[in-house]
Amino acid sequence: xxxxxxxxxxxMAALFLVGGCxxxxxxxxxxxxxxxxMVESVSAIAIPPAELSGSSSTEAGGQPAATGxxxxxxxxxxxxxxxxxxxxxxxxxxxxxxDSLKAxxxxxxxxxxxxxxxxxxxxxxxxxxxxxxxxxGKLGEITSRTIEGDDVTEEMMDLDIRLRTSxxxxxxxxxxxxxxxxxxxxxxxxxxxxxxxxxxxxIKGRIKYLSHAVAYSTLTVELNSxxxxxxxxxxxxxxxxxxxxxxxxxxxxxxxxxxxxxxxWLKIEWPASFVKLSENEGTTxxxxxxxxxxxxxxxxxxxxxxxxxxxxxxxxxxxxxxVIALGAMEEVALKTGAKGTEFVGTxxxxxxxxxxxxxxxxxxxxxxxxxxxxxxxxxxxxxxxVEQSVKTMRVR
Numbered sequence: 001x002x003x004x005x006x007x008x009x010x011x012m013a014a015l016f017l018v019g020g021c022x023x024x025x026x027x028x029x030x031x032x033x034x035x036x037x038m039v040e041s042v043s044a045i046a047i048p049p050a051e052l053s054g055s056s057s058t059e060a061g062g063q064p065a066a067t068g069x070x071x072x073x074x075x076x077x078x079x080x081x082x083x084x085x086x087x088x089x090x091x092x093x094x095x096x097x098x099d100s101l102k103a104x105x106x107x108x109x110x111x112x113x114x115x116x117x118x119x120x121x122x123x124x125x126x127x128x129x130x131x132x133x134x135x136x137g138k139l140g141e142i143t144s145r146t147i148e149g150d151d152v153t154e155e156m157m158d159l160d161i162r163l164r165t166s167x168x169x170x171x172x173x174x175x176x177x178x179x180x181x182x183x184x185x186x187x188x189x190x191x192x193x194x195x196x197x198x199x200x201x202x203i204k205g206r207i208k209y210l211s212h213a214v215a216y217s218t219l220t221v222e223l224n225s226x227x228x229x230x231x232x233x234x235x236x237x238x239x240x241x242x243x244x245x246x247x248x249x250x251x252x253x254x255x256x257x258x259x260x261x262x263x264x265w266l267k268i269e270w271p272a273s274f275v276k277l278s279e280n281e282g283t284t285x286x287x288x289x290x291x292x293x294x295x296x297x298x299x300x301x302x303x304x305x306x307x308x309x310x311x312x313x314x315x316x317x318x319x320x321x322x323v324i325a326l327g328a329m330e331e332v333a334l335k336t337g338a339k340g341t342e343f344v345g346t347x348x349x350x351x352x353x354x355x356x357x358x359x360x361x362x363x364x365x366x367x368x369x370x371x372x373x374x375x376x377x378x379x380x381x382x383x384x385x386v387e388q389s390v391k392t393m394r395v396r
Contacts, residue, residue, distance in 0.1 A: 080156055080210075083129060083217040085147040091140035092325040092346050094118060094223045101221055104135050110216060118223050123216040132219055140223075143320045152210050159207050166200040224323045224348060236317055240299045240369070244314065245322040245347075245356055248295040248371045250287075266296065266368075267394035271385040292374035292382045299367050307362045311341055314360065323347065324356050332359055332387075338395045340368075342387075346376065355379040357386070361395050368395055 091097040094117075101120050102112050108131065110124035124132050136142070173193040180186040236242060256277040265281050274286040274294060286294040311329065318324045326345035333339050340361035347354050353376045361368040370393075372379070372386050 079151055080153045080214050081126075082150045082152060082210075082213040083126065083147055084150075084220075085129065085133075085145070085217065086220045086222065087133070087136055087142060087146075088144040088222045088225060089136060089140045089142050090224055090319050090323050090325045094348055097139045097223055100139060101136070104132065108132060113218070118225060119221060120223075121218065121220045124219055126215060126217045129217045129219065136219075136221055140325055141319050143323075152214065156207070156210060159203055159210075163200070163203050163207065166196055166203060170196050170200060224325070226321055226323055236313060238313065240297065240367075241313055241317050242321075244358065244369070244371065245318060245324060245373070248293050248373045250293060266298065267392075268296070269389055269392040271382070271389045273382065273385060288374075288378075288382055290374070290378045290381065292372065292378050292386075294386065295369075295371045295373075297369050297371075299369075301362065301365055301367050305362065305367065307341065307360070310360060310362055310367060314343065314358070318343065318345065318356075318358075332390065334361070334391050334393055334395060336394060336396050338363070338393075340390075355383075357383065359387075359390050361393070363395065368393070 089097070098115060098120055101122065102115070105112055105122040105124060108124050108128045110122055110128070113121040113123050115121070122132070133145070170193065173189055173196060177186070177189045177193060180189055259279075264279070266284070270276065270286065271288070271294075273288045274292075275288075277285045277287060279285075282298045284296045288294075315326060315329075319326060324345035324347045326343055330342045330344075331339055332342045338361055340359050343356075343358040343360075345356050347356060354373065355376045357370075357372040357379070359370040370386075370390050372383070374382070
C-alpha cells in the first residue's frame, strides 16, 4: 500500500508539471504601420467595434470568459484583446475637465482608477472605448492619441489547459488522501495537495485579472501637458513661430534701461496705460502697471507664406507645444483697411489662469505679430485698449 501511495503521488506531480510547462505569458501582437512598435496613433489604427467588444467577461456585456473549456476558446471567432489608450488634451479649465471625465466614466458603467492634478486614468467597457474618445474630444483640443493593444488569447488558452490539469490533479490527490492509512503517506499527499491548490488559486487569479482587462480598457487623459519629443512627428522650422508665447513672458530678474531715442520702426498709437520698455528694429516691448505684457514684432515673410498657411502653423504650435487652449479665431480690421487674425486663449500656470492674445498681420513682404499676456483678471482691464491700439498700426 505504501508503494502504491508513493507511485500515485509521483504520477500526479508529473502530470501537473507537464500541464504547467506550456505557459506562454506576455504574448503580444504589435499594431504598427511600420511593424516596429506597439504605440501608434489612434487615427492610424482602425479598431472595429466588434473587436473592441470582444470581451471575455460578462462585466462588459460580452460572452463569458472561456475558462475551463479549451475547445470553446480555440474556436472563438474574436481575439481576446486588452487596450491601453493615452490622450493629450488642451482644455480651458483643468479642474472642470477632470470632473467631466470622472462623470463620463461612471455614465459608461466604468470607473476611475487614479487621478492627479493634471491627469486621470479611467477603466471603461471595451465596447465603449471609441465612444470615450469622442466624449474626450468634446472637452478641448486633442494634441496626441495613442493606443497599445495586447493579444492575450494564447495565454487564456494556456491557462485553460493548466486549470483543467490542476483540477484533475487536485481531485486525484484528494482520492489518494482518502486511501492513505499511514501518517507518513498522509503528510506527503497533503503537502502535494496544498501545493496544487495554491497553484490552482494563482491560475484562477490570473484568469480573473485577464478577463477584467479584456472587459475594461484603460484610458489615460493628460490635460494641458506638452506632447513628449518622442511623439513629435512634425517640425516647425520658423524660429519666430517657436518663440510665440515664450519671449513675451519676462524673467522676473529682467531689467531695462530707459532711452529717449526710440527707433520707431512702426507707427502705432500705444495705449496710455503702457510704458515702452525697449525698442529695436522690428521689435518693441511694453507693459502696463498691472503686469500685462505687450510685444510687437516684424519678420520677413517667405514666398508662398499666405495668411492661411501661418494660421495653421501658429495654431498647431500654440496648442501642441505651449498647451494654450485657444478659442475661435476672429478677423481684425485695421484703420488702414488691412485685415489680420486674432487668437485668444488661456493657460494655467501655477494654478492661476493667464490669458494670451495674438494678432497676426501678413502682407507680401512681412509678418507682424502683436502678443499680449497677463493674468485673466488684469487682461480683462487692458484687452479693449490693446485691441484699439492694434487697429492704429500703419500696416497696409
